[in-house]
Amino acid sequence: MNIILFGPPGAGKGTQSDNLVKDLNLYKISTGDLLREEVKKKSALGIKIKSILDQGVLISDDIINDLIESILSNKGYFNRLIFDGYPRNFNQVKHLDILIKKYNQKISCVLSLKVNQDVIIKRIIGRQVCAKCGLVFNEFFNPSTKENHHCDIKFLQKRSDDNEKTARNRFETYTKETLPVLDYYQNQNLLYEIDGTNHIHEIYKEICRIIHSLET
Numbered sequence: 250m251n252i253i254l255f256g257p258p259g260a261g262k263g264t265q266s267d268n269l270v271k272d273l274n275l276y277k278i279s280t281g282d283l284l285r286e287e288v289k290k291k292s293a294l295g296i297k298i299k300s301i302l303d304q305g306v307l308i309s310d311d312i313i314n315d316l317i318e319s320i321l322s323n324k325g326y327f328n329r330l331i332f333d334g335y336p337r338n339f340n341q342v343k344h345l346d347i348l349i350k351k352y353n354q355k356i357s358c359v360l361s362l363k364v365n366q367d368v369i370i371k372r373i374i375g376r377q378v379c380a381k382c383g384l385v386f387n388e389f390f391n392p393s394t395k396e397n398h399h400c401d402i403k404f405l406q407k408r409s410d411d412n413e414k415t416a417r418n419r420f421e422t423y424t425k426e427t428l429p430v431l432d433y434y435q436n437q438n439l440l441y442e443i444d445g446t447n448h449i450h451e452i453y454k455e456i457c458r459i460i461h462s463l464e465t
């Protein structure tokens with residue numbers, strides 16, 4: 250099963266895809282995470298990517314499409330992928346269709362988390378990522394505790410693009426370039442919309458309900 254998780258920045262795609270990875274033995278492709286890995290390397294490409302991430306606009310499709318092909322062509326992940334943050338515009342949708350056909354796979358569903366801009370801004374400003382285990386928390390809504398997180402709090406970090414100004418730009422980019430792509434998936438009967446303002450566990454229950462309905 251290949252799943253696309255859709256939603257504005259801060260909608261909770263990362264958290265929900267981590268749950269699915271654990272429970273369904275899937276592999277997550279987060280294009281945002283792959284780009285941040287490149288930034289960490291401080292390569293020439295990484296430096297260029299960082300300045301674009303900090304503006305809250307999209308990275309060029311060529312860079313993204315190459316990253317995706319290297320994963321879709323890997324037989325170890327055959328039909329077990331969750332796309333988090335991809336595709337983000339029509340060009341990427343078309344390219345994904347070509348690759349899906351080329352590697353004989355299919356998209357099972359597109360899950361769209363709907364969250365309005367005010368909630369998004371609060372979520373983004375409070376977001377913390379553990380540099381050691383990769384878990385994502387929110388200092389207001391879902392803080393790291395001894396029960397839900399076993400690493401030292403010194404590993405909790407903020408992303409450089411998680412500030413109010415960039416968050417507003419990212420939301421605008423999402424509305425203009427990414428949201429229209431949903432019509433395409435709706436026309437293929439692949440789209441499921443989910444209220445992303447609910448509690449994390451409620452959202453996950455709804456996601457599981459949809460996935461089980463596809464299997465039966």
Ligand code: AMP
Nearest residue numbers: 258280281302306307308313334335337
């Ligand atoms: P994310 O972690 O998904 O919120 O992505 C963070 C940033 O990475 C975005 O604001 C974009 O600048 C860039 N990015 C992530 N995924 C893509 C993509 N599929 N296409 C273009 N840019 C992307």
